[in-house]
Amino acid sequence: MTASTKKLTLYDTTLRDGTQMEGISLSVEDKLKITRMLDKLGVDFVEGGWPGSNPKDAEFFERARDLDLQNSTIVAFGATRRANISVDKDPQIEALLQAETEVITLVGKSSALHVRSILETTPEENLDMIADSIQYLRGKGRRVIFDAEHFFDGYSEDPDYAIKTVQAAHDAGAECVVLCDTNGGRLPSEIADTIGGVKDATGANLGIHAHNDADMAVANSIAAVNEGVVQVQGTINGYGERCGNANLVSIIGNLKIKMGIDCISDDQLSYLTEVSRYASELVNLPPDEHQPYVGMSAFSHKGGMHVAAVNKLEESYQHVPPELVGNTKRVVVSELSGRGNIAYKVRELGIDVDLGPDGTKEVLGRIKDLESKGFQYEGAEASFELLVRRAHSAYNPPFELVDFMVLVENSRRSPSMTNDAEPYLLAEAMVKVKVGEETIHTAAEGNGPVNALDLALRKALMQFYPRISVVQLSDYKVRIVDESSGSSSSIRVLIESTDGSRVWRTVGSSTNVIEASWLAMADSLEFWLIKNQD
């Protein structure tokens, strides 16, 4: 199935509109990786950037020519020619041609208000800009998609003019005219009504490009599909300026599973979770654990009643089978759990320990006891596994904590001993650890007490387990459990660690933030050691 034989095509703009989001900046290498991933997912069009706007985008198009894509067509993005110049004199249009893509998307204005206030030209000139630019690129053998910016707002202000812009693009040879809810403020009912009107008035193939400012981007895109648009634009994970673009991940899930529209194949659908998480890694933003279809928690069950129900009837609290999108069901272990949760979790994590009914009861009792002290095992599955293993008599821990001391000093008695010295801050840790019969006693300095403790503990273990240096803390979270007690509350520390190939999470709790961190760090290293025994 190719884009030209499909009734509905998917158009990704993560690389262009997605990067308008605060905090996202992609290298050319990142952009190429995302392109390959979108191709694997079966997205029809991948908008690579605006070659006229920056040199990085121009480099992308050059290197993208060497990608051996199976499903996706690379698209260059630009604007209609500037007002009152000839199209062949516009350097931005020239840069578009130099990107050498088969397809070009041009954005132009559909709102007469914007034409007057922002472009500061006449509505008639804007129509000429649309027509000239598209005809010129068509003459150079390119396929053209037209993005009608602010279409819905323009249609509210002056429907006749907005329709004229669509007509101009269609008559000039645009293969698809994409109606943009640029400010993202429209509701599905308005989208549906407007598209109906435009379809009747023009013969154009229409598309939809929605933003999420009213929390409606996915719903608006689906409403447009119901009205017969042939293209949906969006970004992976909804990345984009302000509140983001329409989330292509949710749209694909809904189109394919709920509406039976084969915009991608079943195999491709099973990559959806992987694609979403890989993209979040590349843009360096934490994945949204609650994201529909693909989040870590999208199919997780916490309440005891729900877990009991899921054990009786798999689909009782999930809207689709998670395997379809490459996700998995998770049962959260917490103080609300029953024995069933523990047994389920042990199986799910593939822990090769036979606890038996007594062992299970012991683990459950221990979890309830520890959770009442501020530990939390949901989201700390490595600590849960250690708890299960420790309940088994045959378990032999790779090391034992003996004791530690931490010193933090903020002092004006600086090394130079001048009186008005800037205060300096010192953090040192001493640790004592036992491996087998041997005790290691060592110390380290860090840029905070937890960092000092982390460095000292690794230093101690490195003597016996030199490979432990690959373990890195990738995330460190502190939460006050009983906030009403002020500075004497229980403190929970959650640590995420990685050795480059796998990620695991551990927990520690104490009224003392240092001890809580110490417990979580020790669990993290112990977990890695039992998983990587020689």
Add this chain to the structure above:
Amino acid sequence: MTASTKKLTLYDTTLRDGTQMEGISLSVEDKLKITRMLDKLGVDFVEGGWPGSNPKDAEFFERARDLDLQNSTIVAFGATRRANISVDKDPQIEALLQAETEVITLVGKSSALHVRSILETTPEENLDMIADSIQYLRGKGRRVIFDAEHFFDGYSEDPDYAIKTVQAAHDAGAECVVLCDTNGGRLPSEIADTIGGVKDATGANLGIHAHNDADMAVANSIAAVNEGVVQVQGTINGYGERCGNANLVSIIGNLKIKMGIDCISDDQLSYLTEVSRYASELVNLPPDEHQPYVGMSAFSHKGGMHVAAVNKLEESYQHVPPELVGNTKRVVVSELSGRGNIAYKVRELGIDVDLGPDGTKEVLGRIKDLESKGFQYEGAEASFELLVRRAHSAYNPPFELVDFMVLVENSRRSPSMTNDAEPYLLAEAMVKVKVGEETIHTAAEGNGPVNALDLALRKALMQFYPRISVVQLSDYKVRIVDESSGSSSSIRVLIESTDGSRVWRTVGSSTNVIEASWLAMADSLEFWLIKNQD
């Protein structure tokens, strides 16, 4: 305008369904704070919890009776009676009555499949369970709302039976029957069609309770309003199990601004951003910067073209005026937009300091510098006020920090010196503080390093300011700013303090959690002292 005269009521379940989200666990104190905040926002119903399921919820209802609420009615939540017992013998129903709320929401099953597979009883008995339970509570003088669980899935499987459950609840005296998309998998068109069918078949007042598994919870809620439901249920920021509940914040924005439905007043709408951010603080989850209407980035502009356009035409890239919801426009990376903000904030907080243009510039520079080090003044207005006052040459601080030292020791060398002693944990702090020309040097022991520091600092200041003992830390939060750096990241500490009559918040940041706490604590005490000078 009261709930009974409104056409559409808002029903918040943050305290019950919201806490089903992984990672959320609220203390009774937190729940009371959220209730007061929802009352201020004008939400009609606040579901407080499930008194039959845990003692914490029962305590909430007891304490909530003393809240002097202006707009909200507290609701207790429970399930219909168990199968094959008499309703007055069900302890869970009894617990509901003991919560002593005027309104009770009962959840019951509308899916025949679930009745058979999960409840393991007959469809007829389920109808009796619904009718008996509601009649019983009505007989005890309570108003009853019925939550029809899995309604939409049940309606797809067996529409006649699903409608019978609604009819049973309506006939038994439920004032509203809320149709639940429990698994969150339905699309707006299905929601609309189904509600139409149910309205025709029953005479019941209907409500909607949506989950976000298909990224449609807000759209489904709005679709239901368009079909004439009289109640919308949701949670603040969409907190909830799996992918969350319908986000009441987005729903309120859409109802009020886009659809002209006066579910709350204009004044109340202007608290929307504050309510959203305060809730995220209480549940200790980072606010979603891209959240529609209320996110930090919801009205921010990054692209140069967009910024230029916004300067020409204010509304060109924003769907509503941000002031309506208490949010502000932001231009990313812009010094000029900042100075106006500072002046605005100084006026807003009523700080009686005339900074002048140079002072404003100095404060702005200092904020930018400190924010780059992890401080954040949003939500820490006492620290902001101190920053402004310190920029004024006439400011005379009530004390000065000189230095501190903290020692944390975890050791098996217990005081009794036996070899196998349980490890003991020691936390001690030494502080040096200057008041006027005098230096106080003192020390204290605490149950953690921050607590020890807190006690030592108060002990030092008490000699000069004995009344300072009324100041209490009421909340203490730790957040890692740059999570990717692991244990050497910047750490931000936010402290909330109270003297029994007012509440203020301060911030500290450092790579060292102890120093960050020290800075926030010192700000808290300094703020109280300048506000309570004799």
